[in-house]
Amino acid sequence: MRPFEEAVTWIKGLQKFGIKPGLERMQWMLERLDYPERRLKFIHIAGTNGKGSTVQFISRVLEEAGYSVGTFTSPAMGGLNTHVNCDHQPMSEDAFAALVEQRIRPLASEIERTKAGSLTEFEVLTLLAILYFAEVAYPDFVIWETGLGGRLDSTNVVTPLVSVITNIGYDHMNILGNSLEKIAAEKAGIIKNGFPVITAETNPISFEVIEKTAKQKKAALYSLGKDFSYSRKSGMLADQQEYFDFHGIFRDYPGLRLSMLGEHQVQNAALSIMALEVLRQYSAVWFETEHLLMGLQKAQWPGRFxxxxxxxxxxxxxxxxxxxxxxxxxxxxxxxxxxxxxxxxxxxxxxxxxxxxxxxxxxxxxxxxxxxxxxxxxxxxxxxxxxxxxxxxxxxxxxxxxxxxxxxxxxxxxxxxxxxxxxxxxxxxxxxxxxxxxxxxxxxxxxxxxx
CATH class of the missing domain: 3.90.190.20 (Mur ligase, C-terminal domain)
Known part of the structure; x- marks a missing residue:
């Protein structure tokens, strides 16, 4: 069996441990790996739906502006290594196998003997992504999608430049809770002290939770309908495009178009533009209007209409x-x-x-x-x-x-x-x-x- 196949077999064997919310194992591992996540610039994205599309919109625009961008998404539309991409190229099988065998698996055996217990499959994939970006690929930015929820999700061990919450809906209720308030509280758990958060959530029940968390964390909040909006225009199936104008507190962008279909994709794109504008304001991220136009149009995300x-x-x-x-x-x-x-x-x-x-x-x-x-x-x-x-x-x-x-x-x-x-x-x-x-x-x- 090839090293990559051996690594995949070991990781898939961790499925028997299921989903174990909590950050104890991740923090234990990162301490022993010398905190590689601290060398990376993250954009953290949570939400019930639209996370993957939002990742693609932001990454494409940044790439058009000349930045190198890493992405971590789930589920993967291919092998396990395709969860982790840099400039739209998946982590190589050789790098995947080497990081598992040399950096993660020895520590996984060690933590398994502690009260923290065995790592889960998703925890290993999250650690792989961090190590790959910090020690192999070195992207300028990492767009970081939560796996489940936010507060106790394996990805919530980073301090991002901005946090993005797409929307709140009923999913994974057996873990996140059976009410919008409880689910929203889990998603809002990615908000960090003093760092801005952008959301497209408009339901008053869920939004109140996000707004309250942002105030507690002294995080500037930018929300759909208040700080930014969009005007959708009709499109025909024949050209497979969406057309819209973006309106924001920093600037407007008329005449935008997408290759991904549906009003929800227009909303995801508007959310992404606002996130990019906030990055421009807070983190000196540079991009021109032409980069925005081209990046939005190029963005694709398999399996969404x-x-x-x-x-x-x-x-x-x-x-x-x-x-x-x-x-x-x-x-x-x-x-x-x-x-x-x-x-x-x-x-x-x-x-x-x-x-x-x-x-x-x-x-x-x-x-x-x-x-x-x-x-x-x-x-x-x-x-x-x-x-x-x-x-x-x-x-x-x-x-x-x-x-x-x-x-x-x-x-x-x-x-x-x-x-x-x-x-x-x-x-x-x-x-x-x-x-x-x-x-x-x-x-x-x-x-x-x-x-």
């Missing part, structure tokens, strides 16, 4: 919670008015599947349900039961394994149909990998859009 094929349309969207599914439906109805979709669906067991299905059903022509290869996948029988509970008359078929389900479901000769894969970013990642590496599954697929 991604049109992977046009004849027939094959759309990949990783909506995995109520808010994400509502956003998907809004975009679908705008771009395909009056149409219904052939849906391929799989989901993780810790999601509010019934609520997700309730949102999805109105645009379904028929559904193929399947069970993805993931330790937390919801069993196929449960998916079928919940679809039946929600809409007994809807045609729903269960097929296993997922490879056969996709092959039988997606029919390139049905040019007038619209095919949609949804329910989980992990599932979308698996489908994208299959499209790129197993052409026999989808012979008419030409390229992986957005990569």
């Amino acid at each position: 991604e049109i992977a094929q046009k004849k027939p349309f094959l759309i990949l969207d990783g909506a995995h919670n109520i808010e994400g599914m509502r956003t998907l439906l809004q975009t679908a109805r705008e771009r395909f008015p009056g149409r219904k979709f052939n849906v391929l669906f799989s989901v993780l067991a810790d999601k509010d599947t019934q609520a997700i299905i309730r949102e999805l059903v109105p645009i379904c022509e028929e559904v193929v349900a399947t069970e993805m290869d993931h330790p937390r996948a919801l069993p196929l029988s449960d998916i079928l039961m919940q679809f039946h509970n929600e809409s007994p008359s809807l045609k729903v078929k269960g097929t296993q394994p997922w490879q056969r389900a996709f092959e039988e479901w997606y029919q390139p000769n049905q040019a007038d149909d619209v095919f949609l894969v949804t329910g989980s970013l992990y599932f979308i990642s698996t489908i994208r990998e299959a499209l790129g590496k197993a052409q026999e599954i989808c012979p008419d697929f030409k390229e992986k859009a957005g990569e």
Whole structure:
């Protein structure tokens, strides 16, 4: 087995330890690694949805301005090394293997014998990202996406130049809490003393929590609707663009356009622009208007209303919670008015599947349900039961394994149909990998859009 494969096998073996919120193990490890995170400039992003897109908007603009940018995102749309990117190039397999074997694994064995217990998979990936950026890649900035929540998330061991909170919704309630106040408090946990925070959250309940935390931390708060806003213009499916104007307290930017579709992406872009403007004001980050224009237009993020094929349309969207599914439906109805979709669906067991299905059903022509290869996948029988509970008359078929389900479901000769894969970013990642590496599954697929 190659060193990279050995490292991946060891990390995936940590999945048995599950999700363990808390920073004790991360702080123990970083102390023994001589605090490599202190040598990096972070932009920390939390939120229920839109984090990955916001990462891409900010990183593309900074790169257009000539900066080197590292990103840490999850889930990955490829191998484990693709969680960590510098200038849109994933961490090399050699660097991945070397950092695991030489820097992390010896300490992991040591901490496992303490009361702190074993590291989790996500903690190891977070440590890998820090070490890679601090000791191998040396980017000017690191855009740092939380994995789950914020306050006790493994990423919350850094002091960023700015904190960004996209929005607050109902997700991971078994860990973050069952109310918007509790979830917002966890997300607001990334706010640091004296460092600015930007948010697109407008729900009064959630916003009050963010505002209160910012005041307690003496952190300047910039919010959508008060300090910045956007005016969206209509776009057609044919050109696959979004058009909008940005209005902010520092400056306005008219005539902007995006390649990512949906009003939610316009909002994510506006949030990103405000974050960049705050970086300009507080941290002397330089960029010209042309860099902003080009960076926003170049930004892509796989699996978010991604049109992977046009004849027939094959759309990949990783909506995995109520808010994400509502956003998907809004975009679908705008771009395909009056149409219904052939849906391929799989989901993780810790999601509010019934609520997700309730949102999805109105645009379904028929559904193929399947069970993805993931330790937390919801069993196929449960998916079928919940679809039946929600809409007994809807045609729903269960097929296993997922490879056969996709092959039988997606029919390139049905040019007038619209095919949609949804329910989980992990599932979308698996489908994208299959499209790129197993052409026999989808012979008419030409390229992986957005990569």
